[in-house]
Amino acid sequence: MPGSRLTRRDRRAIATGLADGLGYAEIARGLARPTSTISREVARNGGRTGYDPGTAQQATKQRVHHRKPARQQPETGHAVERQLAATLIGTGLPRMSGRVLAALLTTHDPGLSAAELSRHLRVSPGSISKSIGYLEGEGIVRRERIPLRRLERYVVDPEAWFQAVLASAQRNRQIADTARRGADVFGRTTPAGARLFALSRFHQQLTDDLVDRARHWRHVLTEPQAVNQASSTSNVVRSRLASRSSCGPTLGSS
Secondary structure, three states, X not given: OOOOOOOHHHHHHHHHHHXXXXXXXXXXXXXXXXXXXXXXXXXXXXXXXXXXXXXXXHHHXXXXXXXXXXXXXXXXXXXXXXXXXXXXXXXXXXXXXHHXXXXXXXXXXXXXXXXXXXXXXXXXXXHHHHHHHHHHHOOOEEEEEOOOOOOEEEEEXXXXXXXXXXXXXXXXXXXHHHHHHHHHHHOOOOHHHHHHHHHHHHHHHHHHHHHHHXXXXXXXXXXXXXXXXXXXHHHHHHHHXXXXXXXXXXXXXX
16 A cells, blocks of 8 residues: 555565566556655665565565654744734633733743834734724733833733632622522522522631632742742752751761
């Protein structure tokens, strides 16, 4: 079959054709194979005068066995940006706003100007302006003046993620309050009242835990460098402790 590997029978037919003085094209037609397949097979296995089907079959098996797996291409920054944009869009952000936010999150610069965003995303300035307006309205992005230049750039406000958690918690709290009032109306011992009271307790507890954790980890958003340094220091300490423990008792230990 064209495109598949040569079989042992194919190689015996090639050897027979060579012995009969046939050309590569004629042998190829008999096997329904491209002429180039036959010529490569013969050339890499002894040529017209030295071709042996058994040796060729074994050599092919060895090549397949020792062939290295294809090296996986490392993930690029552009790929990360595209995946992040797709994820943000999947959460409900407008498509262009998701792309703008992903670009701002993955740039190594403090922020990007409207012109830089337009060039980077290859879209019109109008599209950038509309998307930035949406993100500013949501409190996710803010503008700041570029020092020594008459330009503004847009940066992601780290506090936006904390505020987004609080907004989500507020919606959960509203569900909890409404469900609790419903439970009181029906009576908590009734089927409907018990169901609503359970819903209220769930959302209230979820809200309290969410807000508590958000406040606890809020500093991570505003002090990323300090967190990275602390994490690196912690890793070094753990590595040293592990190294000491692997060396066994030290001098002076009992």
